[in-house]
Amino acid sequence: MKETNKALKFQVIHDGKFYEFNEGLKAYLFHLGLHNAHDKKHGMKAMLYYVELVCRCIHTDINSMLIEDFAEFVSHHWRTVRHMDRYELLDYYYDHKN
Numbered sequence: 001m002k003e004t005n006k007a008l009k010f011q012v013i014h015d016g017k018f019y020e021f022n023e024g025l026k027a028y029l030f031h032l033g034l035h036n037a038h039d040k041k042h043g044m045k046a047m048l049y050y051v052e053l054v055c056r057c058i059h060t061d062i063n064s065m066l067i068e069d070f071a072e073f074v075s076h077h078w079r080t081v082r083h084m085d086r087y088e089l090l091d092y093y094y095d096h097k098n
Contacts, residue, residue, distance in 0.1 A: 014039075021051075029054050029071055036075035046082070050074065057086045063094070073097075 010027040012019045014034065021027045029051045033039060039047040054071050073093055074081055081089050 019048075023055065025058065025067075026051050026055050028067070032068060032071040033075060036072055038075045038078070041075075042078055046078070049082070050078070053082075053086070053089070057089055057093075060086045061090055065093075 007022060010021045010024050012021070012027050012030055014030075019030060021030065030047070033047050033050050038050055042050075054074050057074075058065070058067060058070065070093060073096075074089070077092075077096075081092060084092060
């Protein structure tokens with residue numbers, strides 16, 4: 001079988017617009033953001049940044065966090081955490097989680 005080097009893409013259609021992600025995790029985070037009404041509260045540009053930021057944090061974290069809990073936390077604390085880097089955000093999450 002010949003191996004191909006094609007990138008896997010995940011497409012989401014929301015409100016008649018297509019959004020494409022290079023990871024299934026990002027598509028799932030987009031779904032969680034919609035569930036938390038992040039797009040309605042902060043706009044689609046912030047929503048897409050939220051997906052990237054949460055994804056970077058998940059890839060960085062050495063603990064076993066629940067993705068859904070972390071995504072909801074970030075969405076609910078967006079005004080506070082949106083300018084944090086991933087390490088600051090993870091510290092903030094674990095400080096407030098306990």
